[in-house]
Amino acid sequence: MxxxxxxxxxxxxxxxxxxxxxxxxxxxxxxxxxxxxxxxxxxxxxxxxxxxxxxxxxxxxxxGDRAGLIYALIDERERHFQAAFLNGPPPLGPGAGPEERIAAFLRGLVDHVFGQEELFLLLEKSSPKARFTGPYAVYHTHLSALLARARPTAEARFLADALLAPASAGLIHFQRTERGLTVEQIKDGLDDLVRIVWRGSGLR
Missing domain, CATH: 1.10.10.60 (Homeodomain-like)
Known part of the structure; x- marks a missing residue:
């Protein structure tokens, strides 16, 4: 085998x-x-x-370091999540429009991070290099590609970072424990954010 x-x-x-x-x-x-x-x-x-x-x-x-071990610990679920948004059925995977795919991706990312919140929190406390490489780099590339196809004149790399920031483990944890938001409310908020970005960017 x-x-x-x-x-x-x-x-x-x-x-x-x-x-x-x-x-x-x-x-x-x-x-x-x-x-x-x-x-x-x-x-x-x-x-x-x-x-x-x-x-x-x-x-x-x-x-290499603790971040490398954390990557190994999240590896299996990370494979499944990446397979879903790269090759799975729409709207998370190919076949839906850019706005629909981005919204589905961010909702899926919140679930993915929340499911391993303690590990993602630990990863985010590692070095900045660890925080923004690994899975984050793949998420950023994926969102940048969707944004660039939808609006070639936009700075897709900045917008991708801006959309990923609210889905960080640290902010999700804070919103749940200090703001009293549920995971579903956080995902609904990200839906609103995507709609605002789309309308404000003239993508509709």
């Missing part, structure tokens, strides 16, 4: 030897268990190495 390839967004080296793949999975499983028991804030690569019975150097070589 062919070994499954990882998405480039996750930044994991490929292909892997069988022993390297086993070590990687052991490390990821230990990290997931530690997060379930103690929370993501306490995640330490040194402790993960000890729990997985591998050398600390192995963990650092394999993942």
């Amino acid at each position: 062919r070994e499954r390839q990882q998405l480039p967004v996750l930044g994991q080296p490929q292909p892997e030897r069988a022993d390297a793949a086993r070590n990687r999975q052991k490390i990821v499983d230990c990290a997931a268990r530690m997060i379930a028991e103690r929370g993501a804030e306490q995640l330490s690569l040194d402790e993960v190495a000890r729990a997985a019975c591998v050398g600390v150097g192995t963990v650092y070589r394999r993942f």
Whole structure:
């Protein structure tokens, strides 16, 4: 059976030897268990190495830093989400108009982030490079492409960042815990934002 390839967004080296793949999975499983028991804030690569019975150097070589390990932990759900908006059925996938696809993407992104909120919060607290690379870079490219097709004269890269900002884990967490908003209300608010951008940009 062919070994499954990882998405480039996750930044994991490929292909892997069988022993390297086993070590990687052991490390990821230990990290997931530690997060379930103690929370993501306490995640330490040194402790993960000890729990997985591998050398600390192995963990650092394999993942680089804590952000790299977080990418590995969100990998499976990230694959499914990316497959849905790149190749899935409309309106999230191809086949719908740009506004409809962007609205569906942002709603899907809120669900995706909320489903792994603790990990995304931890990722956003990592270095700025980690915050805006990885999955974020794929989301940004996807939105930029939709915006550029709809209005070639717009600064699509800026608008993509502007639309992604309200879907960050930190803001979603704040809106839920401090503002008292539900996830559905947050998604409805993003729908309103997309409509405002469309009308204000003359896209209708």
